[in-house]
Amino acid sequence: MTVTVPQRAAVDRAEQEPAILVSGLRMRYGRRDVLDGLDLRVHRAELFALLGPNGAGKSTTIEVLEGYRLRSGGEVSVLGQDPARDDPAWRARIGIVLQSNRDHGRWRVAELLDHFARYYEHPREPAELLRRVGLAAQADQSAATLSGGQRRRLDVALGLVGSPELLFLDEPTTGFDPEARRDFHALLRELREERATTIVLTTHDLTEAQELADRIGILESGRLTACGTLEELAAAARADSEVRWRGPDGEPRRLLTADPSQAVWELHQEFGGPIPDLEVRRPTLEDTYLGMVGADLDTTEAS
């Protein structure tokens, strides 16, 4: 398994244990099992993306981990503690960015961030953080007057102000324009690389998961059906690479294969030299995801 763990001065025992360890997590609403024996392990300082169709239990999983929901069964340890205990010292080590927030609309942006910084022992400098998320110009504006994307960035800043060891992001880039999304991705990479923050995010955006995540988990009807790096997922899904070239007759050709290297070598033999317009495309997360979850589910995903 290839997980890039950033350089750190000391890796003590506490940091070697996983940030999140879940086994046999069950969640029952009425007579329906929303989570049905979920197993999950998230390492320290990794960015883990949770994917899955709507209703698969992503939000429920995150809420159990955040200590917002009491589980019906199973073992859960987050930063070495059971989130159901909801202990303030443990809370202070966790940052949460929720899907939809309109709270504290009357508060000014800087005033709000500054206030929430005071609840933590080692907060980030609010003014610096505001600059980092690109809201310095809006510091004196009231939160209610922010645009959708600006409000999301304020939510992210509020989630980060306590310098959390573990950050939960529930569909963080919904409503971001491409530039805001790029900036946000840079922020996440910086968190992971410079602060060794563990990040768990749910997303609908497969490209985003592919670009950011060290490991990806796919949640389907209450179970984690696949989990690993992009390569591992592709291998598990037997997703094929695509090889394209131009045939001797000038017509474009296309081949799907699990072993593109072999295919290209054979083409070389065939052509006795360079292959015109050769293109090899590795399976994307989308190919893999669709191979696993099925195209029918993806249509509900998009809606």
Next chain:
Amino acid sequence: MNPLALGLRRGAIELRQILRSRKDLYTYLSTPLVFLGVSYWRSGTHGSGGGLTQLSLAGGIASTIFMFGLMTVPQFLFGDREDGTLLRLRGVPGAMTAYLVGKTLFVLATMAASIVLLLFGGALLLHAQLPQSPGQWLTLVWVLVLGIAAVVPMGAVVGSVLPPAREALALYMMPMVGLMFISGAFAPLRNLPAGVRDLASVFPLRWIAQGVRSALLPDGAKALEVSDSWQHLGTASMLAGWMLAGFLLAPRLLRRMARRESGSSLSEREQKRLAKTAY
């Protein structure tokens, strides 16, 4: 910083926000101003400080306490639940305690400002009488303190059990407004049928209003009360009962409400809200 200090800071920030926003300032000033206006208009003698001015002012003060406690406080909780404020606080260590401290400070301060405005505004503008003796001042203080303690925690109870739907809030408000008309705050209780009087006597407004009248009106005015007396003992015990019930229930129900808040229930409500505004 400890949650208590953070709560006071929160309350101070939210109070400052009223002063910053003209709209908020008008909203908070409107209630005492309306009561002052009513007292002026009802006096008939136009500001010569007759007994009717006094009666109306007493009703206004009592109604202010009642409205803040049992209408504004539930509205605050309702709004803070609906927009995700409480959920945010749940994720921050110590923030829920700070919130309660801050809101208490906020409500007490705005209440006190309204009462002061009515009491001294009435005296200056309408030549209404302030309490005439140390005894009456003392009565005013204990009635106000006990009255506030009776309605504010109970308002928090209501706010934490209201279902998260605008309709529920509106449905709750209607009987509260009704109570203002049958509690003797503006029209003498004696003129009401006994059944209505008994109903009003279950709720705190009737008692707060009677208590405030006993502090602002000359002793002879008690002849106008239902039982020809100020019924201080009855007032104190009724208000103390409400206070006890409120202080017993509020912490449990607030905790339960906070526990139930989750991101998915919030986004569900948000979607319903957006669906409604789309029509």
